[in-house]
Amino acid sequence: MIDCIIGVMSGKGGVGKSTVSAMIAEELNKKGFKVGIMDADITGPSIPRLLNISHKKATANELGIIPVTTSNGIKVMSLNLLMEHEDQPVIWRGPLIAGVVEQFWADVQWGDLDYLIIDMPPGTGDVALTVMQSIPISGLVMVSVPQDLVSMIVSKSINMAKKLNIPILGVVENMSYVKCPDCGNKIRIFESESTIEFLKDNNLKLLGELPMSKDIANISIEGNDMIEEEIKSIFEQIATNIIEVLS
Numbered sequence: 204m205i206d207c208i209i210g211v212m213s214g215k216g217g218v219g220k221s222t223v224s225a226m227i228a229e230e231l232n233k234k235g236f237k238v239g240i241m242d243a244d245i246t247g248p249s250i251p252r253l254l255n256i257s258h259k260k261a262t263a264n265e266l267g268i269i270p271v272t273t274s275n276g277i278k279v280m281s282l283n284l285l286m287e288h289e290d291q292p293v294i295w296r297g298p299l300i301a302g303v304v305e306q307f308w309a310d311v312q313w314g315d316l317d318y319l320i321i322d323m324p325p326g327t328g329d330v331a332l333t334v335m336q337s338i339p340i341s342g343l344v345m346v347s348v349p350q351d352l353v354s355m356i357v358s359k360s361i362n363m364a365k366k367l368n369i370p371i372l373g374v375v376e377n378m379s380y381v382k383c384p385d386c387g388n389k390i391r392i393f394e395s396e397s398t399i400e401f402l403k404d405n406n407l408k409l410l411g412e413l414p415m416s417k418d419i420a421n422i423s424i425e426g427n428d429m430i431e432e433e434i435k436s437i438f439e440q441i442a443t444n445i446i447e448v449l450s
């Protein structure tokens with residue numbers, strides 16, 4: 204039994220969707236919830252590295268696939284946990300990839316979870332559609348960089364969610380600013396006035412703003428314990444906001 208399924212979506216690749224998915228899972232887990240994470244980004248799976256389990260392999264029994272569990276208890280399923288070598292590419296066409304996602308939903312023994320986080324494939328393509336149509340998603344978290352929020356890139360994902368009647372829980376603006384190491388000022392490369400307007404016009408909640416930071420960039424190398432406290436608390440607040448919106 205899974206209580207809430209949260210899809211983490213982005214208009215395009217490389218904006219931090221997987222990083223945010225992994226950190227939401229970590230924060231919900233820290234709050235004492237039973238958490239799982241499904242890496243539905245089949246051709247670019249990065250969850251095992253972000254959660255430091257890329258050396259582990261998933262197994263199966265007659266009941267289905269058994270997810271890998273992190274040292275702190277998060278259940279994880281990713282195609283990379285089934286591949287012999289993590290650098291093997293998945294040279295498959297859309298329907299086959301979509302079939303894997305369906306299996307990750309139907310055949311993985313998730314057990315009882317309070318939250319299942321789904322790291323969606325970027326954009327509004329074939330596999331994203333399969334995820335949204337075949338899994339009963341409770342709500343979507345939209346991850347975007349500021350410059351895409353006010354372009355049509357995020358609007359496409361928002362409109363897709365609306366057409367499929369899936370609520371959007373809110374937006375995480377990633378790489379919003381850089382913090383000056385000397386004076387602590389937040390340097391915003393892209394003016395945020397239009398972001399606020401965009402959120403207002405679309406009736407979207409801002410779940411959190413993350414800086415561009417070396418600590419975040421190095422999560423898959425150094426782990427997330429090394430992240431500075433100020434950034435940790437932003438991730439914690441994002442998780443709290445998600446819980447609030449869902450309840």
Ligand SMILES: Nc1ncnc2c1ncn2[C@@H]1O[C@H](COP(=O)(O)OP(=O)(O)OP(=O)(O)O)[C@@H](O)[C@H]1O
Nearest residue numbers: 216217218219220221222247325414415416419420
């Ligand atoms: N706030 C940040 N500051 C610095 N680097 C970041 C930040 N967020 C993400 N990154 C880095 O940007 C790169 C892309 O991040 P990530 O893999 O999470 O994006 P993604 O949207 O899931 O990409 P894809 O959809 O292509 O898998 C990674 O190298 C990650 O470490």
